[in-house]
Structure formats: C-alpha cells, structure tokens
Amino acid sequence: MFVRSSAIARKANPWAGARPAHLRSPRPETSQGLQSRAGFTILELLTVVAVIAILLGVTLPAISSAREAARKVHCVNRLKQIGVALHNYHDVYRSLPAGWQWERTEQSAYGWGVPLLPYLEQPAIYRRVDRNRLIDDPANTFVSQTSLGTFLCPSDIYDQNFTLFRDDGDEDDELTTAPIEPLIPLVNLPTANYIAVFGTIEPDDDIPIPEGDGAFPGARCNRFAVFTRGLSNTLFIGERTMGRVPSTWLGIDSLGEDATCRLVGAAIDGPNCEACDECEFDSRHPGGANFLWGDGHVKFVSETIDSKTYQSMSRLYAPLP
Template identity: 50%
Template sequence: MPLQSELSRSRSARRLAFESRRAFTVLELLVSISVVGLLVGLLLPAVNSAREATRRIQCVDHLREVGLALHNHHDAKKSLPAGWKFDPSGETAFGWAVELLPYLGQPGLFDQIDCKLPVQHPIHDHARTTTLEVLLCPSDIIDPMFALHEESEEDEDDEDEDEEDEHPVHVYELGTEPIELMRLPTANYVGVFGTLESDDSVPAPIGDGAFLENRLVRFRDFQRGLSHTFIVGERKMAQVPSTWFGVHLEGEDAAARIVGSALEGINQPLADECDFSSRHPGGANFLWGDGHVSFLTESLDLDEYHQWSKLR
C-alpha cells in the first residue's frame, strides 16, 4: 500500500507539472507575437503583389474590349470615332466612347443619348451619372463622379506660363468659388491626341494622334502601322479626372478630360495633366491600333514614346 500510494502521488505530481507547463510564459507569448508579425510582414507584400497582378490583368482585359469595340466601329462606319465632337450649339462636346456604346454591350444607354442636344440637357441625366466598369482601371482609386468647373480667367491669361508648371494652380477672386458647370462620370482610359496639348485653345490644334477634335481618322491613316501606334492609354484620377461621356467646352482642361497626349513620359511628377499615368507600379497599359495591349514602362525612351503616339 505505501508503494502504491507513492506511485499515485508521483503520477499526480507529474500531471500537475504537465498541466502547469501548458500555459505560455510572458517571454514565450512575446516571441510568438514577434514571429507572427514577421510572417505577416513577409506575406502581406506578396498578397498585395498578387492582387495588383490580378487588377493589372483586368485592366488589360478592359482595354482589349475597348480595342475590339473600336475595330467593330471601324468595320461598320469605316473610321474611328472623333476624339470629341461638338453639339450643334458649339457649347459642349461628346467624347469618342459615346459611339462605342453599342459595341461595348450598352445599346440601351446609347439610345438615350442625343448628340444634337447639349451634354447637360435633361435627356442625358442618366448617361451623365453612369460609370462604365469597362472604362475603369481596377487599380485606380476613383470617385464615380467628378465636378467640371468653369476655367478661370487667370488660367486663360497665364496659359503660356502654366506650360512649365507641374499642375497649374487655378486662382479665383477672393470670396468667390469656382463655377460648377456639370458633374460627369469618371473614366480612366483616354484616346491619344498625339504629341500636342489638346487643351491649348478652342478650337484645339490639329493633333497628330488617333483621336482629334471633330475629325475622323481611318486605319489607312496609320502610316507607321497599326501595331506601331498606340491609340488609348491610362490616366489616374489624381492627375486629372477624365470622362467617357462629354464636356462643356468652357470647362477647366475640357479636352484633356477625354483625350491624352504623350508629352513628358508615363507617371512623371512634372508631366502636364494631359499626359498618361496609372497606379500600376512602373508604368501603364496602352491599347495599340491593331488591338493588342502592352505595358509601357516609366523608363521608356522619350523619343519612342512620342513616335508611338503619332500616326505619321
């Protein structure tokens, strides 16, 4: 009996010791937290990178859809749509994407738009509030709508001086607020005007790209070849909000809301608002005349960048 009692006490002691060891000490808890934090720190960039890769693929798919719609439009109308086309009053203009709506699966929306009436006409209320997913880059941080304000007198007077600024500072008289002309749906993809600034004046200068003011361009005009000329590029909303629908011609940077220009390079901090940009690390996606999409890097030679944006 004494031996059995001793064995029983020994088992109980071992069990108590084992149970007491099942809890973490403060040091073990701190080490565990540090290890978990380190693993999260290692995994999070990989997760974010995978998400961005997925978004970039979606962006490419969107641009391919736009390219297919442009080719279908060209087959049907024998030309690309005009970059922007004035309404009969000459007060507003409709963007090139309006004519693509039937080829982007939006025939009903297209039927609600009458290009013989101004952009701000009540008949266009629905279109002016419709954001099209196919014209948005999933990587960008956007608001579905933005306000187009009237261009200030200072902007018009100091236009030449502003050409050297990163982004012109729009100054209004003390106590006044910028006049809101209309609200428009956001888009990330803008047509290529070429190597000139589209909003230098009204009417705009004759650009050397695929989407021009009140002018139609045909594939036969691509003297450098469809596969060597890009026609649509990305622009992030933080640079300047853009739209697919149309603009008031007295609006601030009106034409730049619909088309873009190859000027200082991709994602360049000192670039004009007309230039191209994206939130994809290292560059932006571009649609070429033959319908293929490629990623152009920020380190692209500036001369090549300019040449690829021109028809000749």
C-alpha cells in the first residue's frame, strides 16, 4: 500500500525526490562546445588587427617627432658649446681661429676645430695633433681615427670616419666614354657635421683658393671688432649632413676632392637645397638647419629663407649704402 502511494506521488510530481540544482554536478562540456569557444572568428581577428594598426599609425609618428625634438635639442646644445669655445679662444688670442691653417709645405691644412679642442674639454686630443706634419703622417694616425661627438649632429646618419680621395679633375665623368680610373685614397678623416661659414663664395671652385667674405674666410683670422653687421646678425657655424659631402673637424689634403669644402661652407641659396652645390649647408631637421651666430646664440634658419637675406647674414661686412 505504501509502495503504491509513493509511485502515485512520483507520477503526480516527477521532480519529487530530485536533488536541488546547486547540489547537482555540472554536465560535462561536449567536444563541440569546447571547440566553438577556443578562438576568435575571422571578423573578430580582423577587427583587432585594424585597431592595432590605427593605434600604431597614431603613436609612431608622435614617438618619432618626440625623438627628433630631443635630437634637435642636443644639436643646439653642441653648437652652443662650440660658441662658448670660440669666445674663450677669442678672449685669449684676440681673434677667431682661421678657417684652416697650412703646414709648411702647404699640402695639408688643419681646420678651425683643431685650435678649439682645449676649449672643448679635449686637451689630450689637441696634444696629439701635429700641425707641422702632413695630415697623413703616422704621427697623426690616432687623431685621424678619433670621432668627437661635439662636432656631430644626433639627427644625421653618418660613419664616424670617411676616406678623402684624390680629385681626378673631371666633374663630367658620366658624360665621357673613357674608362673610369680607380679612385686614389689620400687620408682617412673623422666625420663632422658642424662647418664654419666661409661666406657667399664657394671655397673649392678656383685655384688659388679665393678668400671668403664670411666669418672664416680661409687662412686669415678675424677679430670681433671687424664684424660691422654685429655678432648677433652674423652666421658663424652651420650644419651639413654626411649625405651632401663628408666633412671633418681635423683637416684636409689639398689634393683631395672638394678639399676645402670639407672644412667650411658657402651660404648661397638656402639650407637643405637639394640641387645646390655640395658646399652648401643642410641638415636632417625638417624645414631647415641650426646655425651658431656670432654672439653665441643658436637659431634655426628655414629652408624657405630669401636667398639675399641668407647671403647677407653670412657676410662679414655690412653692405655699403
């Protein structure tokens, strides 16, 4: 009788006697369910890739711009350091260093950067330079392989040293059908990005070398008193990339290609002029180049500057009325 009533009760309520839901063991997942939850759909994956690409497109230019801004600050500081050295040199010798100084045979010339070395915290390097010997003399081997960060712009892409080759005297090799003769190496030199202002005349066009009309006109020294335009209105030192022409702070062999142009520059058309002569100034800073002025301040000169204004700032003397 009891069994019959229990059976009747279960028929009436099929859930009677079942365990509560929170006490029941979970059902095992089927293999099909696990596979459906194991990865992304193609649409989800493409969405993630697109979001990452957008984020990279926004952040990478900003990071690159910030890095260039930092490099530009370092460039300005190095030019200011050179400016302080020039003023300290002038205080001692009552003149600026010459654009270059010949040794006795006048085959090798040493650049304006060499006499500044003691004022750039490089007295040991200065003592290793023997300006009474040829630049390729074994006595100068050590300094010819010495790269100095003070003369390098962090924004440029450069090798620490370069080889100066003999000038073959033919600027139209691409128009000739004669066999091209191998280049003759003369001397290895340390790279520099900061070049003295020769003026508005190209220093490598004529022999004998013409005298420049700028702050560093060649083998002659200038005193501050002769700058009739005023020091704050006259360009002293500017930038040049290794891509235009490798330049140096040490010196040159006069037989080298574009030899004097490796030490000084001509301000004729404007910074960053791709079609201009190799003696022009340029930089990898967007829009122009940094210049050190006579009073020691550093200012960015735009590549869109009027050429007459640019030339006027590069001359030693003010034009006659």
